[in-house]
Amino acid sequence: MKKAFLLIAALALLLASCAPRVWYKPGATSSRRDRDLEACRYEARARFAELTPPLGEFRVYVEIPWDTPRELAVRVRDAAEEAVRREYEDYRDEFTSRYVHDCMTRKGYVLVEQK
Secondary structure, three states: OHHHHHHHHHHHHHHHHOOOEEEEOOOOOHHHHHHHHHHHHHHHHHHHHHHOOOHHHOOOOOOOOOOOOHHHHHHHHHHHHHHHHHHHHHHHHHHHHHHHHHHHHHOOOEEEEOO
């Protein structure tokens, strides 16, 4: 019985921590908030493009022994390129998220749990 209670309590805590959060600013309408948020996202994308070379400019060089079967060499090269693409996209998403957060904060918004 105690284990069941602990499991339910842990589940309730998990669900409470997953509550959606929204940007809030006293006096701002939801349409104003949406416009400000979209403006911040646009700025973030533009700033990222300004500061970071496009993915296509990154080159992956993998040294593969000469006697490696072609199929394996192709798989290794493709895996390396995929890893670079994923890292690039992760960095882009993190940059955008931080930039949008800072932008909205500068505009006077705070993140609150949605009710």
